[in-house]
Structure formats: structure tokens, C-alpha cells
Amino acid sequence: MFDALAERIQSTLEKFGRKGRIDKETLEKGLREIKLALLEADVNYKVVSNFISDIREKALGAEVVKGVNPAQQLVKIVHDELVEALGGEEAKLNLKNKPAVILLIGLQGSGKTTTAAKLANFLKKQGKKVLLTSADVYRPAAMLQLKKLGEKIGVPVFLEENEKDAVKISKDALKKTRDENYDVLIIDTAGRLHIDEELLEEARRIREETNPDEVLFVIDAMTGQEAVNIAKAFNDAVGMTGIILTKMDSDSRGGVALSVKGVTGKPIKFAGTGEKIEDFEQFYPDRVASRILGMGDVVSLVEKAQQVIDEREALSMQEKLLSGEFTLEDFRQQLRMIQKLGPIQQIIRMIPGLGSQKVLKQVQQAIDDKKLKRIEAIINSMTPEERRNHAIINASRKRRIAKGSGTSVKEVDALIKQFVQMKMAMKQMRKMQKKMAKRGRKFPFPFF
Template identity: 85%
Template structure:
């Protein structure tokens, strides 16, 4: 997330930290680098100017806190200003009434239709009865796409494919949502490749007729300042209550996220963090700021783990590890749990102490995500008996497993050797646990 920006900001702060103290000259050099990093990330110029001015004033005026070095104080000041630029506190959805109506607006290609489905799936998980509808009468594929996505997530979609009046579709969808007791109605609207009066007028008329709780502007985080200007134009002409950022997992520079609240006055409420339906989460300015500064985001990691990992399976694996009964079958299950959390570099960036760009680059050289997939392929090529008892795997079995997994005998050998070493380490941990138990202590062993 915003890797280039994070690397530049972290580098500037590291240079100041090496000085041991913050004087005016050192601070100005560091702030110049941070300013360039923000401008290169396509952050609005006025927001950059205000950001640097506020950091300078607070850094020079800060009292030295006992036990805290100047660099740590600077990190805290920069962190606070980043949180403010990103919107301050996390903004919640207004879901009052039945149904609560959410209207999605924005340009074509920003990901509105996929976002409608992601938001629907998110609210369904919260226990809401959700209805989706498409008021895009210009692009028939949009209705079909929403229907397919709705079927995939188990959320009903109301369509009027022959109707050419978008306002009428929105009204009929609202009638259905009211009569059938839906908690939330999400309306996906048409987009254009650019702003035009017809598009804005249609969005205005839909908003007037359905009186939505939320009018959310969907914005592609890769598109930079132009998207921020478009968001402002929509807000001025139609009005909106918040922003949804898409493609936050991409090589987005961060300019949209750091500019849009300051320019429009409206908060970012959600962010799309990948292509999968579940890659969608509430936007937390403090967590994003923490990751930009390489401080990790353990809260998001724990929340993600709670969502995708079966707690009973995790506890069962832990018991097997501690009892010494851990098999290659269990190891494969553990790998699958970890991979459910998302791309490995994203997981690592959330762990405090590993979130700096320098550390992440070093770890990525050691931990290869492709290698994890190859390990899983090797285990998949084994028979159930081989997975449960790896000691029976002889030379001929290794050759068969290598052929079946598209790997080499050397790689199969390496996996078996490392697994045997891991089993030995687990036995040692078990002994330590027993010794601690006798003394009334406990060995804290996580499930991964």
C-alpha cells in the first residue's frame, strides 16, 4: 500500500534519526524530502503545503519528552498529520431506517459495479438483508455483471433490463426493498469516461427521488489528482456523503487517499484492497498512516485472521504441534490458513517491526510466495498415507511426487528435511512446555 511514498517518508525520517537531535537545518532537509515524496505521490499541492507547515511548527515547538528521542517525536508528529490528512477518525455508514439506501456514483471504470457487490457482501456478513440494483441503462453488461456477482455472494439483484429510465428503476427497487423488508438497498448508477451534465443530472434526479442515507463516490486510487478534481465536481453538483477507494492493493501512489478529504470535505469510508469480493474493508486513517510509516497494522491483521481462519481448526493444529503429532497434512492446512489472509507481503507489512520498506524488501528475498505454492503442490502430490507418515517416502516415491507437482527431487528432499527439523524443534518446545508447567508457567505458542 503506497510503497513508493512509504519508502521515501521512512527514508527521510531515518536520516533525521541518525543525527540524534532535530535542529532547524536537519528538520528542513527531512521535510524537503517528505514534501517531494508527497508531491510525487500526486498529493494536492495545498494539502502538501499545509502538511509540511504543520509538521514544521509542531516539530520545532515540541517540548523534549523524557525517555523519547527526537526522531520518535517526529514520527509521532508526522503520524498525527497523516491521520488528519487521511480523514481523522474512521467514518461509519448511516444505516438508519428500513431500508437504508446507499447510492453509488462515479465515472466509468472506477469499479462501481464490483464495489456494489463487495459492499453488499460486507453488509450481509453484518447480518443485513441486502438488495442490489443496477440503474445503468446505457451499458447492458453492467446489469449482467451485477447479476452474476449477486448470485456469487448470495445477494438478490433487482433488474429492469428493458427499462430506459434510470430514475424509475431506482424507484421500483426502493418499492421492492420496502415491501419485502430489506435492511439495505444498494443502487449502482451509470458512469461515463468523463463528466458531463447529463450524467450529473441523472445522478441528481435519482438522489432526489430515493433520498439515500449515503451517496458514495467510487474512486480509483491509481488515477491521481484528476480523480480528486472529479470527486469535487460530483460533490458540488450532486452532493455526496463519503468516498470508496478502489485498487488500494495496486501500485497506487497515495495522492487520492491523502487529498480527497481535504478537497471535498468528505471522508473515505471503505477501501477495495484486491480483486476478490472479500477484499473490502472499512477505511481506518490511523491504520493506513501507521503502515505508511512502517509501524505495522496488527489490528487489521487480527481482524482479517478472525474472518478467514477457522478457530477450531487453528486450535486443533496447535494441539497437534504441541503433542508432536503434526503431519504434512496438517502443515498443508496451516499453509492454506496463512494464504487465506492475503498476499504474503501484505501480511508482513501489518506486523509491527516488519512494516518498514527496507525490512519488507529483505524479507521478500528470503520468503518467496511462489515457493509456498510449490510446497503445497508437493504435498498435494503425495498420497494420504505419505502425508500422514513422511518416513515412508523413499527415492521412487520422491521421483513420483516431483513429477506430479512439477518440481524436482531436490525440492522434495528439501521440504522433507525441513519438515523433519521442524518436528524436532516442536518436540523441544513440548519439553519446554512440560518443564514450565511443573513450575506453574505456560509456554505461549501461537497457531502460526
């Protein structure tokens, strides 16, 4: 989502890194480039002006820290200002009351219904007993869509399909929530293709009758600056406590994320990062700022790994790697673990040192999701015996494997060569581990 913006800002900051000191003239040139980058990313003009003004003030007034060059200080200032523009501290859901009521509002097409299911799934994983309901009485498929999504994630959905009063549906759902001791009720409301008074009035009435703990505006990141104006209109008319940003995995310019807090005063609480139900996460301004500046995001990567990868399986794989018993069968399992984390580009962005746009492009040229799938196809075309003992794979076997996987003999050769090199590297790592163990030191093996 922030690729173009990240590339411009990183390129500008790299120029400062080549200078021993930063004078006022140099700073102003850099700030002009950052300002243009933000405006081209469709960030609100007022937000941009405040952002640049704050950087200028802090950069010119910053005391020189011993051991830290001026360019590093500037990166720190830009990072802090990005965090502030994105909302400052992490904004958590208010779930103190039981039952807690969460009202989702927004325009049609923003992804409210899917987001309702994603949020329900997120809360269910936290041990919450969740009930979903649809108060969209205008779009015939809305209730059916929510029902199917609820079945998919194992969360009950309260529906009154013949009822035409959205407020009554919401009140009845709240009664069921209380009667059956649910922890959270999520209400999916109707949207329109544009703002109208009828839509706003209905949302206001539902809010008055259900007294929600959270009113979350669902906003499509691809809508651009207009989405921020819509969010402000909803906030002024209905009131909201936070924002959920959808389609953060898109190639949109990122202006919504950087503008919405400054314009509405409300924080982004969650972000949809893909089409799958699991592609939904809490929004951490500091982590997103680090990604924009190419600093990576190890914390999010570790959290994601803990959610989708079995710890015992990972430790078993680590032991096999270090012991030299690692086979192509194990390698295939490792690839599947990596794919569970999401698109390889997202993973790379979270690794410190690989998050910069220059390195990112180089890594993407060397490896992507399609290449991972081709590697898995090659291994799948091998017999169990070949996967367990790659040494028996001769020329005729390679031709058969290539034909079966829709690849070339050259690709099969390359995979086996890389696998052998990896095994040799693991043996060296094992020796190093033993040496350090003799000295009473633990060798940190970076595996998930």
C-alpha cells in the same frame, strides 16, 4: 499501493534516528525529502503544504519527552499527520434508518458495479437483509453483471431491464425494499468516461427521489490526481457523504488516498483491496498510516483471520504443532489457511517489524505466493502415507515427488529439512510451555 512513498518516508525518518538531537536545519532537510516524496506520489499540492507545515510546527514546538528520543517523537508526529490526511477517525456507514439507502456514484471504469456487490456482501455478513439494483440504463452489460454478482453472493437484485428511466428504476427498487422489509438498498448508478451535465443531473434526480442515507463516490486509486478533481466536481454538483477507494492493491502511488479528504472534505469509508468479492474492508486511517511507516497492522490481520479461518481448526492445528504430532498433511492445511488471508505480501506488511520496506524486500525474496504454491505442489505429489510419515521418503520417492510436482529433488529435500526443523522448534516450545505452566504462567502461542 504506498510502497514507493513508504520507502522514501521510512528512509528519511531512519536518518533522524541516527542523530541524538534534531535541529532546525536537519529538520528542514528531512521535511524537503518528505515533501518531494508526497509530491511524487501525486498528493495534492495544497494538502502537501499543509501536511509539511503542521509537522514543522509540531516538531519545533514539541517538548522533549523523557525516555523518548527526538527521532521517535518525529515519527509519532508524522504518523499523526498521516492519520489526519487520510481522514482522521474511522468513518462508519449511516444505517440508522430502515431501509437505509446507499447510492453509488462515479465515472465508468471505476469499479462501481463490482463495488456494489462487495458492499452488499460486506453488509450481508453483518446480518443485514440487502437488495441490489442497477440504475445504469446506458451500459447493456451493467445489469447482467450485477445480476451475476448478486447470484454469486446470494443477494437479490432488482432489475427493470426494459426501463430506460434510471430515476423510475431507483424509485421502484425503493418501494420493493420497503414492501419486503429489507434493511438496505444499494443503487448502482451509470457512469461516463468523463464528467458531463447529463450524468450529474441524473445522479441529482436519483438522490432527490430516493433521499439516500449515504452517497458514496467510487474512485479508482490508479487514476491519480485527476480522480481527486473528479471527486470534487461530483461533490460540488451532487453532494456525497463518503468515498470508496478501489484498487488499493495496485502499484499506484497513493496520492488519491492522501488527497481526497483534504480536497473534498469527505472521508474514505471503504477500500477495495483485490479482485475477489471478499477483498473489501473498512478504511481505518490510523492503520493505513501505520502500514506506510512500517509499523504493521495487527488488528486488521487478526480481524481478517477471524473472518476466513475456523477457530476450532486453528486451535486443533496449534495443539498438533505443540504436541509433535504435526504431519506434512497438517502443514499443507496450514499453508491453505495462510493463503486464505490473501497475498503473502499483504500479510507481511501487517506484521510489526516486517512492515518496513527493507525488511519487506528481504522477506519477499525468501518467500512469496509462488513459493507457497510450489511447496503445496510438492506435498500434493506425495502419497497419503508419505505425508503422514516423512521418514519413509527415500531417494527414489524424492525423484518421483519432484517429477510429479514439476520441481527438483533439491526443492523436495529443502522442504523436508525445513519441516523437520520446524517440528524440533515446536518440541522446544512445548517444553517451555510446560515449564511456565508449572510456575503458574501462561505461554502465549502466536498462532493466528
